[in-house]
Amino acid sequence: MSDKTILIVGTYDTKDDELHYLAGVIAGQGGGVLSMDVSVLGDPSRPTDVSKHEVAEAGGSSIQAAIDSGDENVAMQIMARGAAAKALELYRAGRIHGVIVLGGSMGTDLALDLCSALPLGVPKYIVSTVSFSPMLPPDRIPADVQMILWAGGLYGLNSICKASLSQAAGAVLGAARAVEAPVRDRPLIGMTSFGKTVLRYMVSLKPALEARGYEVAVFHATGMGGRAFESLAAEGAFAAVFDFAPQEVTNHIFGGLSAGEDRMTHAGRRGIPQLVATGCYDLVDFVGWQPAPAALADRPSHAHNRLLTSAVLDMDERRQVARAICGKLAGASGPVTILLPKGGCNEWDRPGAPLHDAEGLAAFCDEVRSACPANAELVELDAHINDPQFSDRALAIFDDWVARGLVPAGA
Template identity: 80%
Template sequence: MTDKTILVAGTFDTKDDELTYLSNRIRGQGGGVLTMDVSVLGEPSQPTDVSKHQVAEAGGSSIQAAIDSGDENTAMQIMARGAAAQARSLYDAGGIDGVIVLGGTMGTDLALDLCAALPLGVPKYIVSTVSFSPLMPPERIPADVQMILWAGGLYGLNSVCKAALSQAAGAVLGAARAVEKPARDRPLIGMTSFGKTVLRYMVTLKPELEKRGYEVAVFHATGMGGRAFESLAAEGAFAAVMDFAPQEVSNHLFGGLSAGEDRMTNAGRAGIPQIVAPGCYDLVDFIGWQETPARLADRPVHAHNRLLTSAVLTAEERRQVARTICDKLGQAVAPVTILLPRGGCNEWDRPGADLHDAGGLAAFCDEMMAACPPTARLEPLEAHINDAAFTARALEVFDDWVAAGVIPRP
């Protein structure tokens, strides 16, 4: 008997030895394996549990159609759709407890879709020759995926790639055994922030919400954190959100650390009540160890650490951010309250701080009030976002919504 079953996916026509080695390492630790072939042209040495024909059919096509396309990208997208559908079906049926996908660029492209089809909390491992590469856009990386660099793994087994594959086998099986999936036994509040040095409201809000019987998850809004937040919002996982750090919207507009086009939309589409504030709206974040992008070279910047630096937006850029935020919130089908701190929206923009810009803040506030959708309620606050008055008002709105039944009670 095996305690956990892992889906092992890859192109068994070209990576049969490597995938078989990986599968045997999982079995050798007492785990179960289901194999999925996502190749198109060749055949595996032994039949897989999920054949390439089944994968293609689940993708709404066939292997022959993939071959007849004459294009490897088109063919692999057929297989990616099918692999994602098959993986989700296997998981929903209780057939798998985790997944590991092996590949180069083609296999990694497919792996991102397959892993994205599985809920947060399901162990997802990608062993890839391009792990951690900028080839992968943040919006395609699943929120809790793990990646292992497949060193020396482009073609054939060797002692170098076995070291990576054997670790990966232990990692995915160990994760499937150890994972504590989200309990969902209390209503969950999703909150965004940018770290205690620049935004501090969560220090007060999290314990206060927990006293009320809610669970609170705070997401670091630096690209991937926003992706995790949005993926859970799309699932309807939150009872309410406090989206107080939407600078990923600014990043997407101006080439920073984007969380994708759908940032600030999924909660609204899912009917989740939103309390919103524009923390760090005025910043565009870029990689700190690279040279400052030319488009940002003429403005003040703040080096947060050696990894991340933030540049200040101009007044007109802030107006564009305000219009974009309001447009996104206007799509919501549940209540939205926007708290607008007129005293500033991050610790670095206080009077006397290195990123203070009173004119830019005023321009943003004016545009927010002008562009606010009729379906949202906007409240200007004569306070800074890190002041006690801001957190007090956020809690008042929350409590009012609980009393009115907008937010479910624990």
């Protein structure tokens, strides 16, 4: 009897040998396998556990409709919808404990949808000829997916691609055996931030919330962290959120490291209470080893490291960010409080610091006041976001929400 079962997904009409090789490695390590065919035109050498016809039907269509479309993109999207639905169905039924998807650009497109459909904590591996490629948009990459380049694997088996395939097979089975699934024995608080060099409130807030019986997860708001935060919010995993680093909204507007257009929306849609602040609202993060975007080339900036540089917004752009944040919060169905620290919103913008801009900050605060939606409470603080007064006020508001029954009491 195998201890864990891995779903293997791919186009068995063109990658039959490679997919069966993966299955053999997993079986050789004592794992179980379920196979899913996402081919359209051809057939596998032997039946798979989930046929291409079942996949197409789960996608609301049929293989014949995919063929009749005459468009490989349309056909693959049918299969992507179906593969995602079937994978989730198998997981919920307890039949699989992890997934590995094999493909080129077409298969990777499908793999991103399939892996996004599975909850965080389910091992997800993609073996792809385009792994780590800039063609993969951050807002489509699942929060906890693992990828490995399918080196030398465009057509047929060889010793080079076997090295990648065998690593991935061992990794997904090992992950399925080793993973410690999230335990929801305490209400979970989601918090966004950056490292202590720029934002520091989590240093005091996390232990204070844990002492009250909550689990606290702090997400690094540099694109993928925001995706993980939003995916958990969409699941309704949070009892409340402290979304104090919404800079990914700024990044999305101005071409920086985006977490997607839907950043700062899922908690509101689920009615999750939101404490929101404006950490690093004035900065656009871009890849430090590439030339600055033309629109930001002459701005004051801070090279955080060799990977990441932050450029400063001008006054009008700050007003645009204020409107965007308030617009997203206007759709919330749960409690919303905006904390506005008038003394500054990151360590580099304090008086005397290199990115200080008093007029820009004042313009931003004015716009937040004007655009603040009717469903949100605005709390202005004569403090910097890294000052103790900020964290103390946030905790006081949260305690009031708990006392009023808006947030469940800690365990």
